[in-house]
Amino acid sequence: MAGKRSGNTLHGTSVFFLCIVFFFCALNTAAAERVIDFQGAGRSAVKAQQRVQGKADVMPAPPSSQEIRVGLLLGQKHVLVSSDTGFSLVENASGKVLMTIAPHTAVEIESGKMGLLWNGEPLTGASFRLVPQDPACVFQIGEGHYRGSFLLRVQGESFDVIEQVALDDYVNGVLAEEMPASWHLEALKAQAVAARTYALRSKAHHRSDGYDVCTTTHCQVYGGVDSETAATRTAVQTTAGQILTYAGEPAETLFHSDSGGMTESREALWGDGVPYLVPVEDEVQKTSPWQTSFAEADFLKKLAVAGKDVGALQKIELSPLVIGKSDAYRTPSGRVSRMVIHGSNRAATLTGSDMRSIFGLKSTLFDVRREKGEIVFAGFGSGHGLGMSQHGAERLAASMKYDAILAHYYPGTTLEVLP
Structure with a gap:
């Protein structure tokens, strides 16, 4: 699960640059098989960002049925953000692009008494989006790595980071957290379908909170890119978009x-x-x-x-x-x-x-x-x-394909592909 970072508001240029050094040093402790390992740009984030003048760009569309909103980091006081391909800061209410951030450039986001501070400068507004310049972009937010775009939402004297991510990218970040990545591929594929279906079925769990799922066992444990392995990515890719349904609706897997x-x-x-x-x-x-x-x-x-x-x-x-x-x-x-x-x-x-x-x-x-x-x-x-026994699925995987495993534990359901 993604680590949460908090602390007092930082003051002064020297403290800021010490924080940046710590941020990039921490990256070298990344887990094996991480998809991306950023290298520090060594440039001031303030100088690297470019303010955009003129007509506002359009913000991304709301999540579709194949996207999901994750309550990633809640009640934050301070977080560092960077990405491997660059991203834009977008005002959520108007869709106006406020600035673009160069690749591998760290930005410090803090909560202030009047709202968010961006590298120490106040932002006017209650919510903002971090939108990648490239769909394949990977962000580092705090200590974790994630795909998609992100909503920054002011909550009193703290803020929330809510991830909007493609459903299968979300499943990639769940699979190894819920089942050992070393297990048989057919068991991993069965778990991928179950996790994907469960995510769609669970979208109402946190509707009143402004997102679909959390990162804990209340929904499913989610670790983002850092939880992906070659085996789990294969399991997700080979079952892409597949869910179990009953009477035309996602089953309770x-x-x-x-x-x-x-x-x-x-x-x-x-x-x-x-x-x-x-x-x-x-x-x-x-x-x-x-x-x-x-x-x-x-x-x-x-x-x-x-x-x-x-x-x-x-x-x-x-x-x-x-x-x-x-x-x-x-x-x-x-x-x-x-x-x-x-x-x-x-x-x-x-x-x-x-x-x-x-x-x-x-x-x-x-x-x-x-x-x-x-x-x-x-x-x-x-x-x-209830439902699928994970150890049971691992035992059955020696003689069964994933669809047969799913049919065994969820009898009467139908394996379908999302449109």
Whole structure:
């Protein structure tokens, strides 16, 4: 995920140039396989930028269905920006080009009491765009590298940087953050389609914030160009524009780390289901085994903090785990639907999700036992269990193509190409 930088307002020419030196030195720590590695221009950004007079240029069109807006850096006080091909500073309201910035030239953007400062000079307005001179341009913003254009939005005494980027470039920055880039290409391709579809489906998540998706697990983890590798770029390119649909709309392509042997039903977990998020068996069961234990006193204390104070523990009511078998306590996949903890004061009924949240469990596919003064949880898998199991996809990739993997985990969906 892109690093966020903040600090007090800088004053004086010497401090500014020290900051520029630090900025370009930091570039040498770039990760392997980065697409672009800028070299410092060694020129004053103030002298290199050229103010444009006369008729205003037209700003870029709003994002299309194949572009996405990323809440990249929020609540910033200070950031350094440069690019490899040069860019323009555009007033957002009018579309007027205020100045152009030469390639490899760093610009210092700060928040001031009256708005933004551009290399120490105030900008009049509440929002601006950074528009590349070349579509292949790569920006360095703070410590990360990104494609597309950028909205600078004043928010009180700070500002936000919102990236407008082509959908597949966004997926390039997501893929290795959500699945190891060393995994089988067919698994990476399946993840690329799932991530692309999920992005389109998730556009409403941050609509009230003025962008489509964030950079965290609330949406999908996004690292920009620095997260790209040769393998992930191949996976994105060979599935370019492909998404999963159901009834003509992007499907809800949820995914998780490892199912433990069977995926979960959306209805069983959240109460409302869709036909393609249903329990699906994985080839190998009881994968990613885990165990964690708590002293009985700590177990009861955590319950009390969560508002479930039962008093002294008497018994735990839960059926044994059998993957793929449901009963009054378990869902069709075998995950815990509910369990009852009996104490001297009262009995408390908790869902599997409650237990996972309270005790930090890896999944709800677990057994629980009382043993020598401890409460022991033993289970399988990792994550909520909905949709594609990423470890499962990696196992299936040895014998399946990505489209078959997707059909396995999202039955009834259709693989389509965006227009």
